Amino acid sequence: MEDLFKELDCLKASIDEAMEAAVSGYRCDVPLIREAMAYSTEGGKRLRGAIVLSTYKSLGGNGDAMPFALAIEMIQAYSLVHDDLPCMDDADMRRGRPACHKKFGEAMGVLAGDALLTLAFETACTSDLPPYRVVEGIRALAYGAGAAGMVGGQVLDLQPEMSNDRIDEATPADPAGQSDPAERVRLMYRLKTGRLFETAARLGAILAGAPDKIVRRAGDAGMSFGVAFQILDDIEDASQGGTEDQKATLPATISLEKAREEAIMGLQRCQELCRQFAGPDYLLGRLAAHYLVSKLG
Amino acid sequence: MEDLFKELDCLKASIDEAMEAAVSGYRCDVPLIREAMAYSTEGGKRLRGAIVLSTYKSLGGNGDAMPFALAIEMIQAYSLVHDDLPCMDDADMRRGRPACHKKFGEAMGVLAGDALLTLAFETACTSDLPPYRVVEGIRALAYGAGAAGMVGGQVLDLQPEMSNDRIDEATPADPAGQSDPAERVRLMYRLKTGRLFETAARLGAILAGAPDKIVRRAGDAGMSFGVAFQILDDIEDASQGGTEDQKATLPATISLEKAREEAIMGLQRCQELCRQFAGPDYLLGRLAAHYLVSKLG
Numbered sequence: 001m002e003d004l005f006k007e008l009d010c011l012k013a014s015i016d017e018a019m020e021a022a023v024s025g026y027r028c029d030v031p032l033i034r035e036a037m038a039y040s041t042e043g044g045k046r047l048r049g050a051i052v053l054s055t056y057k058s059l060g061g062n063g064d065a066m067p068f069a070l071a072i073e074m075i076q077a078y079s080l081v082h083d084d085l086p087c088m089d090d091a092d093m094r095r096g097r098p099a100c101h102k103k104f105g106e107a108m109g110v111l112a113g114d115a116l117l118t119l120a121f122e123t124a125c126t127s128d129l130p131p132y133r134v135v136e137g138i139r140a141l142a143y144g145a146g147a148a149g150m151v152g153g154q155v156l157d158l159q160p161e162m163s164n165d166r167i168d169e170a171t172p173a174d175p176a177g178q179s180d181p182a183e184r185v186r187l188m189y190r191l192k193t194g195r196l197f198e199t200a201a202r203l204g205a206i207l208a209g210a211p212d213k214i215v216r217r218a219g220d221a222g223m224s225f226g227v228a229f230q231i232l233d234d235i236e237d238a239s240q241g242g243t244e245d246q247k248a249t250l251p252a253t254i255s256l257e258k259a260r261e262e263a264i265m266g267l268q269r270c271q272e273l274c275r276q277f278a279g280p281d282y283l284l285g286r287l288a289a290h291y292l293v294s295k296l297g
Numbered sequence: 298m299e300d301l302f303k304e305l306d307c308l309k310a311s312i313d314e315a316m317e318a319a320v321s322g323y324r325c326d327v328p329l330i331r332e333a334m335a336y337s338t339e340g341g342k343r344l345r346g347a348i349v350l351s352t353y354k355s356l357g358g359n360g361d362a363m364p365f366a367l368a369i370e371m372i373q374a375y376s377l378v379h380d381d382l383p384c385m386d387d388a389d390m391r392r393g394r395p396a397c398h399k400k401f402g403e404a405m406g407v408l409a410g411d412a413l414l415t416l417a418f419e420t421a422c423t424s425d426l427p428p429y430r431v432v433e434g435i436r437a438l439a440y441g442a443g444a445a446g447m448v449g450g451q452v453l454d455l456q457p458e459m460s461n462d463r464i465d466e467a468t469p470a471d472p473a474g475q476s477d478p479a480e481r482v483r484l485m486y487r488l489k490t491g492r493l494f495e496t497a498a499r500l501g502a503i504l505a506g507a508p509d510k511i512v513r514r515a516g517d518a519g520m521s522f523g524v525a526f527q528i529l530d531d532i533e534d535a536s537q538g539g540t541e542d543q544k545a546t547l548p549a550t551i552s553l554e555k556a557r558e559e560a561i562m563g564l565q566r567c568q569e570l571c572r573q574f575a576g577p578d579y580l581l582g583r584l585a586a587h588y589l590v591s592k593l594g
Binding site for chain 1: 323324325326327329330331334375379382383384385402403404405406407408410411412414415416418419421422423427428429431432433435436438439440442443444445448449451452453455456484488
């Protein structure tokens with residue numbers, strides 16, 4: 001595990017440094033918005049960015065995938081800024097300091113989030129990888145971040161009853177699952193959290209020029225990890241005295257013990273997939289192993 | 298002028314049709330978000346999209362620039378959705394119907410805007426133009442829409458005093474202008490409205506593979522048009538009984554008559570530039586001529 005932490009720290013440090021340059025060094029006539037953007041991109045574990053970089057390298061990429069690592073971290077940062085707004089989760093604090101909208105005002109919270117989401121795509125365009133791969137990467141990023149991914153998951157998270165009634169009956173493989181509350185929560189987890197981890201691993205594979213089959217497997221591994229990550233987060237919240245509101249979570253829906261089992265299965269599946277397509281040294285597989293031991297052991 | 302309206306109507310109809318397919322036909326598991334996105338992309342004159350398409354064609358482009366026309370219109374649409382939020386302009390109505398957040402709730406207003414901004418970039422990636430041009434186009438689009446463009450302008454618009462104190466002293470060509478209220482309003486107009494029209498014309502030129510000099514001129518023409526467009530809008534508001542709040546506008550700052558003169562000069566400059574780089578048939582130049590006669594004649 002020592003080595004895993006060292007690698008994560010190293011990736012985080014390089015992402016932090018590049019992020020500082022990309023945001024604080026961004027040329028614009030309104031320093032206030034840049035300040036709010038910089039504030040909102042500080043901190044964070046940079047897990048998604050680290051998965052982009054390590055997947056890229058593990059699959060033989062030898063160029064610079066950093067613009068996409070920054071882009072996915074900017075998207076993660078903007079989603080937290082908007083999520084903390086009064087009309088959303090209404091959170092005053094984030095990572096131990098005032099949320100963006102508490103420090104800069106609510107309108108600036110909306111605009112700083114918008115500007116970060118936009119900067120994510122501008123930053124991705126600075127990549128010097130082959131343009132067709134950059135386009136494919138931007139497309140995957142937007143797909144994972146938007147209505148079919150993270151934003152769609154946030155809709156389900158915020159308005160469970162309202163949206164559940166209106167989930168597309170034609171889309172899921174198992175339409176019967178739609179009336180099952182646990183299936184609803186699982187879909188919310190897949191979209192809200194799973195999709196961006198899936199996207200991180202997919203991005204690394206796409207940018208490295210991996211064949212479609214590997215891109216899909218990398219995505220599956222990221223999705224399994226992301227969903228387990230969200231389950232663990234909700235288990236932790238539940239064991240620390242319950243969630244603050246009436247939000248639907250998997251532990252609350254199918255019991256803590258069964259949710260634990262699903263997290264274990266997801267991490268094992270992630271490990272297995274990672275071993276298949278990238279070998280034992282690949283960061284995501286080792287991360288899954290670490291979570292299995294430290295959080296579920 | 299007959300011909301101009303016919304051309305505009307025709308471009309609008311093709312953009313409307315493609316928009317409907319791109320948004321209502323978007324595959325995602327949460328129909329509610331798609332519904333809010335479709336609602337927010339209906340209506341509108343599609344001027345920015347029409348400028349993308351017509352600039353592209355005028356400069357010899359013979360492929361499909363529609364994905365970028367849709368992208369800029371999605372960005373225009375998202376900016377209105379976020380602008381109408383209670384913490385921003387707090388507008389209940391938009392284009393004669395309830396604003397997105399009044400119909401779908403405030404959280405959905407935030408999320409539908411986020412999803413549209415994200416879909417803009419995903420849609421741009423569907424272009425079948427050469428990938429290096431697509432990347433250059435996406436970069437120009439993000440630059441124009443973000444902190445250095447539209448979003449930056451909205452910060453200045455919403456918090457004039459707060460942000461004016463903090464405008465970057467190093468950036469503008471005329472630092473003395475920073476303490477001049479009219480210069481502040483002009484910067485706000487350039488960023489908030491001018492930049493997206495500039496981007497529309499630049500996009501058409503970039504996608505057509507025009508040389509840098511032409512891309513710059515097209516951008517200048519779009520900027521001149523966009524700023525004049527905003528001045529005319531504020532003049533109209535002022536003559537219809539004044540603006541609803543204490544927002545800084547050019548008519549209020551330098552007088553109605555002087556603002557009129559600036560709008561005339563901007564439209565004339567736009568016409569002149571358009572004639573130089575694209576000839577007399579180019580839509581943007583004819584649009585400027587039309588505004589000169591119909592709104593300022």
